[in-house]
Amino acid sequence: MGIVIVNGVSGASCSPRDRGLQFGDGLFETMLGVGGGVVELGRHWRRLQDGCRRLGIHCPVTQEEVLTALRAAELPRAVVKLIVTRGDSGRGYRCPPALVAHWVLFIDQAPEYPxxxxxxxxxxxxxxxxxxxxxxxxxxxxxxxxxxxxxxxxxxxxxxxxxxxxxxxxxxxxxxxxxxxxxxxxxxxxxxxxxxxxxxxxxxxxxxxxxxxxxxxxxxxxxxxxxxxxxxxxxxxxxxxxxxxxxxxxxxxxxxxxxxxxxxxxxxxxxx
Missing domain, CATH: 3.20.10.10 (D-amino Acid Aminotransferase, subunit A, domain 2)
Known part of the structure; x- marks a missing residue:
């Protein structure tokens, strides 16, 4: 069974008003965890930051939060999926001011090489x-x-x-x-x-x-x-x-x- 962390809380759930759910308003990274670290974390993080900048989202999560969760999972090889969304809003595409971005982290056992x-x-x-x-x-x-x-x-x-x-x-x-x-x-x-x-x-x-x-x-x-x-x-x-x-x-x-x-x-x- 994998680990799911929502906004830093293990086992929490997402709001039904999350714009990622409503409109796909967000980004994700799929990374390989090996021995408690992430392969090419710097490259993944640069791409995530670039995507956040282009979408106008303030990135709400740090590398250390991801690594802390990965180390706690104690998996020798893991798939680490990080989702960042713009946050909650009502109906309609318009982005209200001062939205607080959300993040969701999935950590699962990595599949074997084919x-x-x-x-x-x-x-x-x-x-x-x-x-x-x-x-x-x-x-x-x-x-x-x-x-x-x-x-x-x-x-x-x-x-x-x-x-x-x-x-x-x-x-x-x-x-x-x-x-x-x-x-x-x-x-x-x-x-x-x-x-x-x-x-x-x-x-x-x-x-x-x-x-x-x-x-x-x-x-x-x-x-x-x-x-x-x-x-x-x-x-x-x-x-x-x-x-x-x-x-x-x-x-x-x-x-x-x-x-x-x-x-x-x-x-x-x-x-x-």
């Missing part, structure tokens, strides 16, 4: 559900409005590890729960997220590491043809780190040279 990822790569599908092109004010942040991901996730059961999402123009954006990378001709590519998608912490780490080690990288527009032309494909998120992809529907990938290098450099001892 066995399929160790045995040639996970299976992935392409979803029919499209993600919208977002206003630049919210593009890239991890806001609470996740209905496209919810609807996309209903398209498969357990036969796939994740589903890839495209925007209305047919551009590949990301997975439901992961960012996407492909390797073509020795070049590491990942979708441009200026219009849709989440700027993932692990995505940022992979790009920085690749550039620092002389691996050619491109942040660019990708479509379904680019998936077929790729020699390697992998997914990234904060919980699993790097997950090699063995197939996207009927198309199979056998190479994983660069993917394996990145896993060895970035994930050993924390994720996989």
């Amino acid at each position: 066995q399929a990822a160790r045995e040639g790569g996970v299976a992935v599908t392409v979803c029919r559900t499209r993600v919208p092109i977002e206003d630049e004010a919210i593009a890239g942040i991890k806001h609470l409005n996740r209905l496209p991901q919810v609807m996309a996730r209903r398209e498969w059961n357990d036969e796939y590890h994740d589903g890839l999402l495209m925007d209305p123009d047919g551009r590949v954006v990301e997975g439901c729960a992961n960012n996407l990378f492909v390797v073509t001709g020795g070049v590491l590519k990942t979708p441009d997220l200026s219009r849709s998608g989440v700027h993932g912490v692990m995505r940022e780490r992979v790009l920085e590491h690749a550039k620092a080690n002389g691996i050619p990288t491109r942040v660019c527009v990708l479509d379904r043809d680019d998936l077929s032309k790729a020699e390697e494909v992998f997914l990234t998120n904060a919980i699993y780190g790097i997950t090699p992809v063995g197939s996207i529907e009927s198309h199979r990938y056998s190479a994983n040279t660069l993917t394996a290098r990145l896993v060895a450099s970035l994930c050993r001892g924390t994720h996989c």
Whole structure:
């Protein structure tokens, strides 16, 4: 059984007037806890603070409050999900002045790294559900409005590890729960997220590491043809780190040279 903390109180409940519940007016971070600490906490916190700034929310929680709760949970590996909302209000979208932001923290046992990822790569599908092109004010942040991901996730059961999402123009954006990378001709590519998608912490780490080690990288527009032309494909998120992809529907990938290098450099001892 996991731990739930609301505004610093273990086992408390949220108000039905919370704007996160009413309108999805808030943000969240999903982090990996290892040995009482959070992997890449600084990056997660910078993204949370940036999202709060862009939404005009005063962040109501500190890193130390999160770490104190994580240490109390005494889990060797944990999924740490932090939600920040604008607070309570009545009906209507207007934000009353002087709202007090709320925070909710979930701490649960982390899942095991997928066995399929160790045995040639996970299976992935392409979803029919499209993600919208977002206003630049919210593009890239991890806001609470996740209905496209919810609807996309209903398209498969357990036969796939994740589903890839495209925007209305047919551009590949990301997975439901992961960012996407492909390797073509020795070049590491990942979708441009200026219009849709989440700027993932692990995505940022992979790009920085690749550039620092002389691996050619491109942040660019990708479509379904680019998936077929790729020699390697992998997914990234904060919980699993790097997950090699063995197939996207009927198309199979056998190479994983660069993917394996990145896993060895970035994930050993924390994720996989």
